[in-house]
Amino acid sequence: MYRSKNTEYKIIENRRIGLNTMMMVLEGPTDEFTQPGQFINIAVPGFTLRRPISVCDIEGDSLIIVYDVVGNGTRKLSELKVGTSLDILPALGNGFDISRCGSQPVLFGGGVGCPPIYSLAKNMLANDILPTVVLGFNSDERMIMIEQFENLDIPFYVATMDGSYGTQGYVTDVLKTEGLNPDYFYACGPLPMLRALCTTLDIPGQVSLEARMACGFGVCMCCSLETKNGPKRICKEGPVFDKDDLIWK
Secondary structure, eight states: OOOOOOEEEEEEEEEEOSSSEEEEEEESOOTTOOSTTOEEEEEOTTOSSOEEEEEEEEETTEEEEEEEOOSHHHHHHHHOOTTOEEEEEEEESBOOOGGGOOSSEEEEEEGGGHHHHHHHHHHHHHTTOOOEEEEEESSGGGOOOHHHHHTTOSOEEEEETTSSSSEESOHHHHHHHTTOOOSEEEEESOHHHHHHHHHHOOSOEEEEOOOOOSSSSSSSOTTEEEETTEEEETTTTOBEEEGGGBOOO
16 A cells, blocks of 8 residues: 655754764654654655655654755755754655564664664664674764664674774674674665675575666656565655675575
């Protein structure tokens, strides 16, 4: 069944947390969200197409998102003031399934893919599952949410490409340097990172994909991709997919 009802949320915070990264706290209904990894589709004032953004956290009736300022739409979003009301399609897509996480799950986040990993980690802890988190950034200048992850009090590592913080290299290098031996993984981040994890790790896992979306709920078909089980829509059947369903070219 396609979602057609929009919901109004009010901005109660909109601040910079990184070089080009913003955190927005929205006040509105949160009861429709059922899984970490789901997203919202925001109507930005003055723009026709909505902007899909993953959910970082939910606290009562507060919805927290983190987004990079990469174009005119997100720049406009970053300039909106506290008290502004936004037209949002909430609780879209299928999120992460923690029922298959194994006994030693590792969660990988890259760049602005870290926020949904934070939500996933909190969800696991609430269900008595202890995950290990590995985050990757280009440099310490691009790091976000370090304090939030540290406050979860779980095994937590960071890799930077230039070696300015943590392990130098990729998130996969942390597995070697720290001697981690996961039996299941979850990941959200840049496509090259997801491709590397899916093609090099000989364990099952789930990854969250990004795509340009016009509708956000499966009607326009513009975010379709070919999987081993036929064409799928990232906004509807995803954004989270099983590693073994994906085709890497």
